[in-house]
Amino acid sequence: MPETVLGGHKVRELTFAQAIREALAEEMRRDSTVCIMGEDVAEAGTPFKVLSGLLEEFGKDRILDTPISEAGFTGLAVGAAMTGMRPVVDIMFGDFITLTMDQMVNQAAKVHYMSGGKWKVPMVMRTTMGATRRSAAQHSQSLHAWYCHVPGLKVVLPSTPYDAKGLLKAAIRDENPVVFFEDKMMYKMKGSVPEGDYTIPLGVADIKRVGEDISLIATSSMVQVALGAATMLEEIGISAEVIDPRTMWPLDEKTLIDSAKKTSRAIILDEGYERYGVTAELASVIATGAFYDLDAPVKRMGAMHVPIPFSPPLEDVTVPTEQTVFEEARKLCGK
Amino acid sequence: MTTATQPTTSQDVALWLRMYRQMVAIREFEGQVNELYTRALMPGLAHLYIGEEAIAVGVCEALERTDYITSTHRGHGHCLAKGASPDQMFAELLGKKAGYCKGKGGSMHIADPATGNLGANAIVCGSAGIATGAAFSAKHLGNGRVAVCFFGEGALGQGVLYEEMNLAQLFKLPVIYVCENNSYTEYTHYSECTAGDILMRAQAFGLEAVSVDGQDVRAVHQTAQRLVDRARSGGGPSFLLCNTYRYHGHHVGDINREYYRSKQEEHTWKTERDPILNMGKWLLEQKHADAPALERVQKELESEMKKAVEFAVAAPYPDVSEVNEDVYA
Numbered sequence: 102m103p104e105t106v107l108g109g110h111k112v113r114e115l116t117f118a119q120a121i122r123e124a125l126a127e128e129m130r131r132d133s134t135v136c137i138m139g140e141d142v143a144e145a146g147t148p149f150k151v152l153s154g155l156l157e158e159f160g161k162d163r164i165l166d167t168p169i170s171e172a173g174f175t176g177l178a179v180g181a182a183m184t185g186m187r188p189v190v191d192i193m194f195g196d197f198i199t200l201t202m203d204q205m206v207n208q209a210a211k212v213h214y215m216s217g218g219k220w221k222v223p224m225v226m227r228t229t230m231g232a233t234r235r236s237a238a239q240h241s242q243s244l245h246a247w248y249c250h251v252p253g254l255k256v257v258l259p260s261t262p263y264d265a266k267g268l269l270k271a272a273i274r275d276e277n278p279v280v281f282f283e284d285k286m287m288y289k290m291k292g293s294v295p296e297g298d299y300t301i302p303l304g305v306a307d308i309k310r311v312g313e314d315i316s317l318i319a320t321s322s323m324v325q326v327a328l329g330a331a332t333m334l335e336e337i338g339i340s341a342e343v344i345d346p347r348t349m350w351p352l353d354e355k356t357l358i359d360s361a362k363k364t365s366r367a368i369i370l371d372e373g374y375e376r377y378g379v380t381a382e383l384a385s386v387i388a389t390g391a392f393y394d395l396d397a398p399v400k401r402m403g404a405m406h407v408p409i410p411f412s413p414p415l416e417d418v419t420v421p422t423e424q425t426v427f428e429e430a431r432k433l434c435g436k
Numbered sequence: 437m438t439t440a441t442q443p444t445t446s447q448d449v450a451l452w453l454r455m456y457r458q459m460v461a462i463r464e465f466e467g468q469v470n471e472l473y474t475r476a477l478m479p480g481l482a483h484l485y486i487g488e489e490a491i492a493v494g495v496c497e498a499l500e501r502t503d504y505i506t507s508t509h510r511g512h513g514h515c516l517a518k519g520a521s522p523d524q525m526f527a528e529l530l531g532k533k534a535g536y537c538k539g540k541g542g543s544m545h546i547a548d549p550a551t552g553n554l555g556a557n558a559i560v561c562g563s564a565g566i567a568t569g570a571a572f573s574a575k576h577l578g579n580g581r582v583a584v585c586f587f588g589e590g591a592l593g594q595g596v597l598y599e600e601m602n603l604a605q606l607f608k609l610p611v612i613y614v615c616e617n618n619s620y621t622e623y624t625h626y627s628e629c630t631a632g633d634i635l636m637r638a639q640a641f642g643l644e645a646v647s648v649d650g651q652d653v654r655a656v657h658q659t660a661q662r663l664v665d666r667a668r669s670g671g672g673p674s675f676l677l678c679n680t681y682r683y684h685g686h687h688v689g690d691i692n693r694e695y696y697r698s699k700q701e702e703h704t705w706k707t708e709r710d711p712i713l714n715m716g717k718w719l720l721e722q723k724h725a726d727a728p729a730l731e732r733v734q735k736e737l738e739s740e741m742k743k744a745v746e747f748a749v750a751a752p753y754p755d756v757s758e759v760n761e762d763v764y765a
Contacts (some may be wrong), residue, residue, distance in 0.1 A: 136576070162576065168606070173599025176565015177572055184504065184573035207559050208566065217545035217761040218535035226757075252763050274763035394606070413669060421474055 110295035118151045118288040120262035121227075124269035125152070125189065127298060130157050136271060138165040139191025145192060149229070149288050164325050171200035175226065179278075181210045182224035187273060192228035193283060194240045197249070201226070209278040210253030222278045225269070231260075231322055231372060232420050238408035241416070243321075245370040246379045248280045249349045255279040255303055256349040260324035264291035264347060267301030277301060284322040284372070301434035304351030308360070312342035315366040315430050318357055318383055319345060324371040329423035330430060339434050348377060357383065358390035365396040366433050370421055375403030397433045402426060417435060449724050455497055455653045455720060459489040459712050460515045464737045465522055466550075468510065468745050469529065469543075477749065479745035480527055480542055482528030485513035487683035490711035491616050494656025495584055495676070496662045504552045504583040505572040506563030509544045512684075514586050521549040522741055526748035533754040540754075540762065552581075561587055561594035564613070568600040571611035571673070582610040582667045590621040592630055592637070600672065601641045610667035612660070613638065613675045616650065618682035623696050624694075638675035648679030651711045654718075659728040681705040710756050 115123065129135045143166040146153030156164045167174040171192055178188035179416055192198055196274050197204070209222045211347050230243035249256050259265035264282070267330065272279040309324055311329050319327035324345045331341035344360050346353055361367040367387050369380040381402035402421040466486045472478040485492065488510075496505065496517035512561075515525060520536065528535025529543050545706055547555035553572060557563040567585030574581040583585065591597055604611050615671050621629055638645035644666070648659045656678060664676040664732060674754040707713075719725040 124669040134577075165607075168599070168602055169598035170603065172596045173565065173568075175604050176596060176600065177569040177603055177619065178564035180506075180554065180563075180569020181572045181576075182569070184570045185577050186569075186573045190571075203559060204565055208557075208562060212547075212555065213765050214762045215537060215541040217535070217540050218765070219537070219547055219549050220555065221765040223765075256763075394633075424747065 110292050110297055112295050115262050115289050115294040116288060117262045117283070117290045118149065119260050119267060120292075120294045121151050122153070122155065122268040123282065123294070126155060126158065128270055128273045129155070129163060133154050134185060135187045135189065135316065136163040136165065137189045138167050138178060139189060140167055140169055140193055142166060142191050146349065149285060152191070152286065157306060159428065160311070170205055170261040171197050175201040177203040178224050179204055179222055182222045182278070183220050187223050189225045189227060189273065192226060194331060194394065195230040195244050195361050196242050197274045198228055198244055205248065205250050205254065205280070208250045210356065213277070214253060221276050223276045225272045226278070226280045228280065228282060228421065229285040230282045231286045232404065233286060233416060234409065235413060235416065237411040241409035243282070243404065244436065245280070245282045245349060246373045246377070249382070251380060253278065257347070258321040259283070259347065259348060260309075260321050260345050262290065262294045264301060266294055267299050268347060269282050271303055272296070274300065279303070279421070282321065286311065287322050290325070290384045300365070301347070303348045304353055306344055306346045306356035306357070307351035310341065310343040312340040312364065314340045314364055314434055315342070315368065316360040316364045317341050317343045317368050317370060318360070318387070319343060320349070320368040321372060322380065323372055323421060324336040326421055326423050326426055327370055328369070330426035333423060333427040334430055337431065337436060339436060341364055341430060346383070352386070354386050354390060357369055361387045361391035363396040365394055366404060367395075367427065368400040368430055368433065370426060371403050371419055373403055374406060376399055376406050378403050400429055400433055402429060445449065445589060451497065452654065452719060452724060453637070455493050455657065456715050457714070457737070458493040458497070458517055459462060459653060459715065460733055460739050462492065463712060464490045464518050464526070464741045465512060466647070467686060468526070470684070470688055470744065472529070479531060482543055482688040483510040483512045484688065485510050487705065487710075488618055488650065488680045489513055491650045491678045491680060492586070494653045495586075495614055495660040497657050498661040499582070499584065503581050504554050504568040504574075504585070506554045506565070506751050507546070507556035508587055509556065509558045510588065511544065511586070515546045515548065515553055515556065518553050520546065520548050520553065520659035521742035525748040526744050527751045530748050530751070531753060532748055532751040538754055538758065538762070543753050545659070545725050548642055558649045561591035561597050563587070564594075564600040567678065568604050568611050571604065571609060574610055574683060575607070579662070580668060582612065582664055584612045584614055586614050586616065586620070589615055589626045589630065589634070590615040592634060593621070598637070598641070600630065601638060601643055601675070604642055604673035608670070608672040612667055613643075614632055614664050615675065615677045616680055618680045618681055620686070620696065622686045623690070624681040625696065634677055635675070643673050643675045645675040645677070647677035647679060650680030651709045651714065653711055653715055660718045661746035681709065695738075709747075738759040
């Protein structure tokens with residue numbers, strides 16, 4: 102892969118999956134209490150091959166293949182995190198987080214509070230999200246909103262290889278349970294990633310594109326959709342700003358509100374179900390924080406309220422696209 | 437239980453007297469809880485451990501202070517047996533700042549790192565993962581600790597228990613699953629919701645599984661000690677089934693119980709199978725203690741528990757500004 106040197110750090114083009122793997126490898130070298138557990142994480146390196154090569158370096162004591170027992174190994178990770186380890190659990194498909202709900206919601210999220218701050222749970226759950234992989238209703242959902250609803254958990258949604266590496270390293274070092282959602286459609290996406298150590302603090306949004314007329318607040322793979330729509334909008338004279346909150350909680354409300362105040366219009370883009378979802382929360386933040394500066398109602402765009410269908414033409418209309426975002430933004434700007 | 441081939445040592449006698457005392461402590465503690473609850477001084481729910489004292493005491497006496505336990509909604513006995521202090525426990529039960537969890541956990545969530553108590557858990561079987569994970573850490577970090585997971589027989593209905601036993605055996609973890617079968621899953625006899633054989637469920641995963649009379653503290657301790665030693669020396673996980681009886685209702689408010697069990701049944705357990713009465717009788721028979729000494733134990737703990745309650749009643753509530761603290765570490 103081509104390499105460049107920027108600011109003293111070698112910068113390479115890595116895929117999203119490679120950036121995740123590098124973050125894990127660096128953290129495992131740095132801290133012997135970091136271990137990975139999940140289904141087919143060792144020799145197989147997961148079906149997405151995100152973890153390939155880690156077994157060879159770190160061995161079976163730290164890269165642990167588990168039975169197909171999501172609740173079982175997630176619960177085990179909670180106890181391990183409380184007693185000196187920093188486990189990273191791998192939930193192959195985000196749809197399977199339903200099987201881990203009690204362990205994450207009633208155990209991991211509440212241990213610190215219920216114990217009056219005496220026990221903590223420094224663990225990471227990595228899982229996937231994202232439709233359009235033709236995997237049908239039980240392997241395509243984006244269910245991050247469910248964990249956003251629970252006090253005690255942090256929720257991270259990286260949108261670029263650079264962010265993925267820095268945010269995952271921060272998540273592993275965090276003293277709390279962090280759920281890290283990776284859009285499986287982005288694993289092969291390339292981007293610049295510096296070699297070596299850097300972290301991105303949880304709770305800091307990133308302005309992915311500066312604009313003046315409308316704010317596109319987008320998460321995970323929707324950031325790329327928003328950037329594509331912004332290019333289309335530029336051609337008709339609309340300058341779109343693209344903001345990526347990067348973490349759903351903690352949430353950088355100020356950056357979202359400041360952007361909406363500046364542009365006076367906002368669309369929220371997220372691949373989770375639109376109804377009662379992340380888009381509703383972020384729209385509320387903007388509607389409340391930027392109310393007197395808004396020239397249009399805040400628009401939400403998420404997944405349709407249907408189980409994700411298998412048939413490609415059906416699946417494709419369930420999630421926002423560059424074209425649909427472009428059209429909604431144009432309408433909102435009165436053009 | 438000593439056998440003819442093992443002569444009694446002074447350490448044995450000290451252990452037996454200590455276990456007697458601990459059982460009385462739990463019963464006196466729970467008596468005060470009952471009192472606090474019925475006098476409406478205690479908010480929330482109270483699930484009394486009375487009748488089951490021999491299990492917590494017998495098992496925890498086999499553990500080191502640094503070993504881990506996880507407990508249940510009926511958890512006061514486990515916390516005390518592992519070394520928790522009654523005044524901080526009562527303070528927690530009353531939602532006071534001086535409590536183990538600053539009043540944020542209450543009766544069903546007492547946790548105490550200083551005694552290896554990973555926390556009581558109000559989800560039935562909720563701590564099976566936590567205990568197994570603590571055993572995972574102990575093995576990975578090589579610190580020689582073991583973990584004990586206490587749960588009632590109601591937890592046998594939860595699938596996650598079997599996931600954890602499978603993982604524990606695959607990873608050869610130093611964990612002991614202690615099933616307290618107090619005969620009643622809330623208001624239903626366990627036989628109505630437990631198919632097949634309980635021990636065989638654990639044996640299916642290759643765990644050593646044994647049952648013991650949960651009313652006999654010496655029997656519980658002896659078996660627990662063997663399983664703890666086995667776990668500590670790398671022998672892997674095991675399952676200890678303790679048959680016992682819950683004297684009171686599922687919670688303090690469960691007064692009219694005739695629809696699920698008879699008064700005669702309760703009477704029989706309380707008079708013929710009581711762990712404290714029977715241990716007391718045995719200590720007297722064996723001349724390891726005399727009646728005034730046992731009475732003294734009773735009086736001392738009665739007074740200690742009363743003082744602990746007074747401390748808790750007088751202690752201040754947390755300031756409302758603390759509601760937001762401790763959500764994140």
